[in-house]
Each structure stands twice: as C-alpha cells, then as structure tokens.
Amino acid sequence: LDLLSRLREAADEFPPPPGEKYSYGTAGFRADGSRLGSTVFRTGVLAALRSLKTEKVIGLVITASHNHEHHNGIKIADPDGGMLTLDWEEYAEMMANAGNSDLLLKVVEDVIKREDIQGGSPSGKVFLARDTRSTGPALIEAARKGIEAVQGVVAENKGILTTPQLHWMVRATNKDEIGSELQYFQTLSNAFRLLLDLGPSNLFKPETLIVDASNGVGASKILELGQKLEALDMEIRNTGGKGNVLNYLVGADFVQKEKVFPLNFDASSDQDKRCVSVDGDADRLVYFYFGPSQTDKSLAMHLLDGDKIMALFSSFILDQLRMMEKSTNFVGESDSRPPNVVIPGYGTVKLGVVQTAYANGASTNYLQQKLGLEVALTPTGVKHLHARAEAYDIGIYFEANGHGTILMQESFVDWLREHGNTLPSVEGRTAVKRLVAVSELFNSGVGDALSGILMVEIILRYREWSIQQWDSIYTDLPSKQLTIKGVDRSLITTTADETRVKSIPQLQDAIDVEVAKYKAGRSFVRPSGTENLVRVYAEAATQESAVTLAEAVGRLIL
Numbered sequence: 001l002d003l004l005s006r007l008r009e010a011a012d013e014f015p016p017p018p019g020e021k022y023s024y025g026t027a028g029f030r031a032d033g034s035r036l037g038s039t040v041f042r043t044g045v046l047a048a049l050r051s052l053k054t055e056k057v058i059g060l061v062i063t064a065s066h067n068h069e070h071h072n073g074i075k076i077a078d079p080d081g082g083m084l085t086l087d088w089e090e091y092a093e094m095m096a097n098a099g100n101s102d103l104l105l106k107v108v109e110d111v112i113k114r115e116d117i118q119g120g121s122p123s124g125k126v127f128l129a130r131d132t133r134s135t136g137p138a139l140i141e142a143a144r145k146g147i148e149a150v151q152g153v154v155a156e157n158k159g160i161l162t163t164p165q166l167h168w169m170v171r172a173t174n175k176d177e178i179g180s181e182l183q184y185f186q187t188l189s190n191a192f193r194l195l196l197d198l199g200p201s202n203l204f205k206p207e208t209l210i211v212d213a214s215n216g217v218g219a220s221k222i223l224e225l226g227q228k229l230e231a232l233d234m235e236i237r238n239t240g241g242k243g244n245v246l247n248y249l250v251g252a253d254f255v256q257k258e259k260v261f262p263l264n265f266d267a268s269s270d271q272d273k274r275c276v277s278v279d280g281d282a283d284r285l286v287y288f289y290f291g292p293s294q295t296d297k298s299l300a301m302h303l304l305d306g307d308k309i310m311a312l313f314s315s316f317i318l319d320q321l322r323m324m325e326k327s328t329n330f331v332g333e334s335d336s337r338p339p340n341v342v343i344p345g346y347g348t349v350k351l352g353v354v355q356t357a358y359a360n361g362a363s364t365n366y367l368q369q370k371l372g373l374e375v376a377l378t379p380t381g382v383k384h385l386h387a388r389a390e391a392y393d394i395g396i397y398f399e400a401n402g403h404g405t406i407l408m409q410e411s412f413v414d415w416l417r418e419h420g421n422t423l424p425s426v427e428g429r430t431a432v433k434r435l436v437a438v439s440e441l442f443n444s445g446v447g448d449a450l451s452g453i454l455m456v457e458i459i460l461r462y463r464e465w466s467i468q469q470w471d472s473i474y475t476d477l478p479s480k481q482l483t484i485k486g487v488d489r490s491l492i493t494t495t496a497d498e499t500r501v502k503s504i505p506q507l508q509d510a511i512d513v514e515v516a517k518y519k520a521g522r523s524f525v526r527p528s529g530t531e532n533l534v535r536v537y538a539e540a541a542t543q544e545s546a547v548t549l550a551e552a553v554g555r556l557i558l
C-alpha cells in the first residue's frame with residue numbers, strides 16, 4: 001500500500017519493549033515514560049488513520065494526569081472533542097501490542113481494509129500536545145513520526161496544553177471555528193464576564209481564591225486565564241519549577257484521596273480561605289478550606305469534592321430552568337414535579353445528573369431528595385459518565401475525584417438561541433442567556449478544571465456564599481478509600497454499577513457481613529482500570545468506622 005510505504009522503516013525505530021501488554025483504559029495508554037516510545041509511535045499511526053477515515057482533525061495528548069512525574073501516557077481526542085470511540089480503542093490495543101514491525105503492518109493493513117480508508121487526498125491532520133513531564137518532548141517526537149509515517153497526514157504540534165484545551169481546540173477546528181489557544185481563553189473569559197453581567201447588580205465580591213496547581217500545566221494556564229479576568233483574584237501556588245515535583249503531595253487527586261492539604265498550604269495562616277486544587281493535566285478540580293473540625297476544636301481540612309461541585313452546578317441550572325418555566329406563566333405545581341421542567345414551545349427539558357459508586361451517599365441523597373433530580377449511576381471512568389449524560393438535554397456529570405462537566409445538547413442550545421427571547425418575562429429571558437453562556441463556558445468533550453473553577457466562582461457570587469456556606473448544603477458521610485496491591489485484579493469483576501463483586505460470590509457475601517456491622521455502612525471493591533491494583537471504598541456514620549470497615553474489607557481481598 002502506498003499509504004504505508006514509509007511505515008515499516010519508521011516503526012523499526014520504535015521496537016516495543018518485550019513482554020509488555022498495553023490496554024487502552026479509561027485514561028488511554030499509561031506506562032513508565034521511558035517505555036512508551038513504541039506505544040506512542042503506534043498511537044500516532046492510529047490517529048493518522050482515524051483522521052483519514054473521518055476527514056477531520058484528531059488530537060493526541062501526552063499526559064499521565066495525576067500520576068507520578070515518571071509515568072506518562074497518551075490519549076486520543078476524536079473529531080467532536082470527545083473521547084475515542086470504542087471500536088477504535090480495540091484497534092489501538094491491537095496496534096500497541098503487535099510484537100514487531102511486521103505484525104504491526106499487518107494490523108494496520110487490516111484496520112485500513114475494515115474501515116475502507118482511502119489514501120491520497122483528502123489529507124489528514126493530527127494536533128499534538130503534552131503536559132509538563134520531562135519525557136514529554138521525546139514522546140511528542142515519537143508521535144509525530146507515527147503520524148507522518150502515514151502518507152498524506154501531517155502533525156501539528158501545539159506545545160504544552162491542558163488535556164481539555166487540546167480537546168477544545170480539536171472540536172472548534174472541526175466546526176470551522178477558530179481553534180487556537182487564544183480563542184479558548186477568549187471563549188471562557190467572555191462567558192465568565194457575560195455570566196457576571198447577567199447576575200445580580202452589586203455583585204458580591206469574595207476573597208482571593210488560592211489555587212494549588214499541582215506543579216503542572218495548570219499553573220501557567222490558570223495564570224493566563226486570570227490575567228484576562230479582573231473580577232477574579234487568584235493566588236497560584238505549586239506552580240512547578242526547581243525541586244517542585246509534579247503531583248507530589250500536591251494536586252486534586254492527592255487532596256481528594258488523602259483528605260490532607262497540599263504542600264505550601266498552612267492550616268492556620270490559610271484558615272477559612274477558599275482554596276482549589278487541580279490535577280497534573282488540569283481536567284479535575286476539588287475545592288477545600290481549613291476550619292474547625294466537626295468533632296473537636298482543632299483545624300481540619302474540609303473537602304468540597306466533585307460531588308459537591310456537581311450539587312452546586314445542578315441547583316444553579318435547576319434555578320434557571322424554573323425561572324424560564326415561571327416566565328411562561330405555566331400554572332401548575334412545578335416545584336412538586338421535578339426533575340422534568342416543561343417549557344412551552346420546547347416541551348420537557350430533560351435534566352439529569354450522573355455519578356459513580358464513589359459518589360458520597362449524602363450527595364446522591366441531596367440531588368434526589370432536595371433537588372428532585374434523576375441520578376444515574378455508571379461504571380468509573382469519564383467515558384461512561386459522559387455517554388450517559390448525553391441522554392439528557394442538560395446532563396451534568398462528575399466523579400467524586402473532581403472530573404466532570406455540564407453537557408448541553410446542541411439542539412437544546414440552538415432552541416435557546418433561536419426562541420429564548422420569545423419568553424414573556426425578563427427573568428425568563430435572562431435565564432436563557434445564562435444557560436447559553438454556561439454552554440460556552442464548558443468544554444463539551446471532557447471535564448475542564450478551568451471551566452469548573454469559573455462556574456463555581458460565578459455561582460458563589462450569585463448566591464453571595466462563602467465556601468463554608470456552600471459546604472453546608474449537605475454533610476458528607478465519612479468515607480475511606482484504600483488500594484490493595486499484589487493481588488491479580490483481573491480475578492475481580494463486578495456488576496455494571498460496580499457496587500457488587502460478581503466473580504467471587506463468597507467475597508461479596510463476606511463484604512456484606514462486614515458492612516452489616518456498621519451504621520450507615522456501605523462498601524465495595526473493584527479492580528482499577530488504570531493501575532495494577534484493587535480499590536476499596538467504604539462509608540459509615542463516623543470516620544473511624546469508615547476506616548475500620550475499609551480495612552476489614554481490604555483484608556478480605558488479600
């Protein structure tokens with residue numbers, strides 16, 4: 001095949017490390033950065049083929065997110081800025097695991113045949129980006145060689161970006177909009193300003209927001225965004241540089257899992273301040289503050305995780321829908337029949353929220369009981385949550401770890417733009433404008449910590465809330481997460497919602513026995529999709545009992 005005339009020679013430069021098996025998990029391919037050259041090269045080839053097939057721009061980002069600096073990974077952004085479609089994940093794995101260049105060529109030819117990919121014109125294009133890891137530049141080079149080993153496809157290196165920025169740029173470019181980084185910042189900051197303008201006059205001005213940038217790519221990007229926004233004062237810490245290691249005792253994953261504050265934060269001098277942590281590639285965020293602990297007078301860290309962020313977003317969106325509905329003089333007991341809001345001229349607006357088994361029980365309760373929303377549960381991994389959220393006109397999804405977004409159907413946003421100004425009241429029309437601005441603020445492909453921060457900051461200003469007031473909308477049930485290493489994780493399979501073990505009934509029975517010993521007890525185990533370990537989650541009425549329950553369940557696995 002003409003298309004592949006350069007592939008064999010190029011592939012010989014990146015032989016796969018013997019004995020390694022790669023799987024394209026929820027986070028793409030992940031491994032030690034020094035052993036990823038062949039996988040990245042081959043994923044470059046795949047992205048090139050995907051671009052020829054779709055006749056659109058594809059994105060590749062080199063990152064291992066919240067993991068150690070020496071880890072790295074590669075993830076593909078599809079033309080719509082979302083994640084790679086499932087059937088191509090399979091191709092990616094077949095290519096990554098081909099034992100030598102001959103076998104690789106065979107797999108590639110097979111994919112070309114199956115997908116009926118035509119060579120020559122039209123030519124393809126792949127955007128490349130990376131986070132701040134030291135193995136990044138070499139891996140970008142490997143990716144570029146893979147992409148350009150396919151005839152007629154070019155790589156365009158976009159440099160250092162957050163994962164969501166790259167997804168955004170791919171989507172915008174494919175929609176024939178301006179897909180530059182500058183335009184990304186402009187879009188977010190315009191939406192932020194518009195939302196402030198549409199808010200209460202005499203807008204409440206909270207204290208400076210303190211950002212933990214995880215010593216990663218988020219530092220420079222948040223700084224750049226902040227410079228465009230007068231109304232948002234930020235102090236950015238953990239910005240990388242000498243001796244400050246990416247994700248080491250800093251960042252959203254650390255803060256959320258360990259529930260302790262990151263390096264360069266101090267309980268007494270930072271007491272009561274509003275703080276936010278993002279992760280190494282800035283697609284996750286969690287808020288926190290230091291304040292008196294619930295049990296004694298000592299200062300404790302209070303975590304506002306993805307669940308609480310989602311609760312805040314959901315109540316705001318619901319408010320806007322209610323305002324639109326009221327505006328139509330609809331006579332009915334609207335407050336008694338959520339979750340579906342009816343807007344004459346459009347019909348029922350389907351609003352739904354999506355969580356995983358890791359969502360704190362108190363958050364699920366708040367969403368269902370207090371807001372009256374429909375809560376869907378999916379397996380862990382944003383691709384599952386994202387797919388489920390697409391079933392709604394407005395789908396809001398978050399993992400407890402802070403990865404999530406607000407997704408709006410394009411047809412719904414189009415309706416708002418075209419017909420929103422026909423609503424009779426000013427309040428209703430304003431609510432419409434706010435929803436349109438929210439749709440601009442959020443990355444519709446993946447979660448984005450920058451969008452998330454801006455949305456939180458807007459809602460707090462609308463509500464005139466401190467972080468403590470936001471925190472008090474519900475009280476988290478005490479919980480504990482553990483990881484168990486040294487067991488074969490493939491032995492454990494679970495039910496679809498991941499709350500029960502399927503493969504070993506005796507194990508599930510034993511977990512049930514443990515859980516029954518605790519007030520408000522809940523616990524489940526599941527194999528990690530990204531690391532070679534098994535995760536344990538437990539909830540109970542007190543922190544102490546959550547820890548004891550998690551440990552007891554952990555011992556059952558070993």
Ligand code: NG1
Pocket residue numbers: 026027065358380381382399401403527528529530531535
């Ligand atoms: P695994 O390793 O499958 O638990 C972790 C996170 C997910 C998701 C992925 C992708 C937890 C418990 N799990 O998945 O939520 O973010 O990484 O990065 O936080």
Ligand code: ZN
Pocket residue numbers: 065066279280281282283284
């Ligand atoms: Zn991440």
